[in-house]
Amino acid sequence: MKSYRADLHIHSLLSPCGSLxxxxxxxxxxxxxxxxxxxxxxxxxxxxQAGLIKKLGQETGITVLTGAEVNTRExxxxxxxxxxxxxxxxxxxxxxxRLPEEENDVVIFxxxxxxxxxxxxxxxxxxxxxxxxxxxxxEIETLVHKLNGIFIPAHIDRPxxxxxxxxxxxxENLEYDALELSYxxxxxxxxxxxxxxxxxxxxxxxxxxxxxxxxxxTTTFELEENSFEAVRAYLRSKLNQ
Amino acid sequence: MTVKDVQQALELKVFGGEKGLxxxxxxxxxxxxxxxxxxxxxxxxxxxxxQTHLNVMAIASLKDLSVVILVNGNKPEExxxxxxxxxxxxxxxxxxxxxxxxxxxxxLLNS
Numbered sequence: 001m002k003s004y005r006a007d008l009h010i011h012s013l014l015s016p017c018g019s020l021x022x023x024x025x026x027x028x029x030x031x032x033x034x035x036x037x038x039x040x041x042x043x044x045x046x047x048x049q050a051g052l053i054k055k056l057g058q059e060t061g062i063t064v065l066t067g068a069e070v071n072t073r074e075x076x077x078x079x080x081x082x083x084x085x086x087x088x089x090x091x092x093x094x095x096x097x098r099l100p101e102e103e104n105d106v107v108i109f110x111x112x113x114x115x116x117x118x119x120x121x122x123x124x125x126x127x128x129x130x131x132x133x134x135x136x137x138x139e140i141e142t143l144v145h146k147l148n149g150i151f152i153p154a155h156i157d158r159p160x161x162x163x164x165x166x167x168x169x170x171x172e173n174l175e176y177d178a179l180e181l182s183y184x185x186x187x188x189x190x191x192x193x194x195x196x197x198x199x200x201x202x203x204x205x206x207x208x209x210x211x212x213x214x215x216x217x218t219t220t221f222e223l224e225e226n227s228f229e230a231v232r233a234y235l236r237s238k239l240n241q
Numbered sequence: 242m243t244v245k246d247v248q249q250a251l252e253l254k255v256f257g258g259e260k261g262l263x264x265x266x267x268x269x270x271x272x273x274x275x276x277x278x279x280x281x282x283x284x285x286x287x288x289x290x291x292q293t294h295l296n297v298m299a300i301a302s303l304k305d306l307s308v309v310i311l312v313n314g315n316k317p318e319e320x321x322x323x324x325x326x327x328x329x330x331x332x333x334x335x336x337x338x339x340x341x342x343x344x345x346x347x348x349l350l351n352s
Contacts, residue, residue: 073292073294074275074292074294074296136293136294136318137294138294138295138320164276165276166274166275166276167275167276167296168275168276168279168280168300169279169299171295171296171299172299173295
């Protein structure tokens with residue numbers, strides 16, 4: 001077993017609220033400098049920038065989980081992470097089909113662009129990515145697991161977008177692989193507010209939108225190998241330990 | 242006033258939970274945020290919402306609400322309907338929006 005530092009919640013420049021400095025090359029460079037071994041690219045309702053970041057990660061020895069931070073019909077944010085290109089592609093098709101047609105207003109929400117390794121814009125997303133998908137949380141979870149992905153309710157303690165604020169509870173039928181706490185939330189506090197979650201294993205990640213925030217919170221995994229499958233198995237084993 | 246009285250007066254479609262049509266409606270609550278309903282709705286209320294998933298019924302059952310009214314032409318998801326039948330809490334629907342539905346219900350309950 002070896003220890004690996006992971007930050008499983010990073011936004012690239014594709015997210016409207018993500019800084020334009022969050023280019024694929026910059027994300028990998030910052031992760032390397034901060035000695036992070038595993039990252040997940042989780043832009044709002046899109047996986048379109050994740051592939052290149054994974055490629056750059058491979059060249060640098062950083063494992064990159066490709067996925068998205070989806071906004072469900074209930075307006076709950078969840079991380080949906082995948083280990084291979086095919087699953088990510090199928091999930092992207094689902095996102096394209098279920099994202100409302102509402103157009104992005106760049107002035108209000110910010111740019112939504114995909115860049116290549118030289119930081120040239122190769123795609124602009126016209127639809128507003130932070131909209132709620134036309135899909136409920138259970139439907140999305142089921143699809144993610146069908147695609148052998150990892151499903152994690154994001155920053156469950158946060159107002160407006162965390163599952164505890166939106167629903168008030170975690171549905172019994174929801175099968176998650178981990179629960180993420182926002183970077184500044186102490187475990188003791190969530191335990192006080194929600195005794196039913198006492199003893200759960202919580203994931204901590206940065207939810208970085210700016211380069212300086214990458215790795216401001218990380219979780220250490222004990223893994224046989226640095227791979228998506230190993231991460232998934234580890235999370236599952238720790239959840240109800 | 243019973244759920245059935247409300248259903249007829251407002252011409253609401255019955256999706257499921259028919260066995261609960263004779264429950265009393267004591268008031269109404271309007272919200273799409275489940276945690277808000279959990280915190281503020283009280284027993285016997287009719288809940289007006291556009292949310293159509295299973296967890297709506299979990300809250301309705303937990304709070305002993307009399308009926309769930311879906312607005313904007315929304316239809317319940319299959320598992321929501323199953324739960325409505327199981328819990329005998331009617332799920333009704335209308336093409337009207339939240340504002341109009343709440344206005345009509347308010348008028349009806351206070352006339």
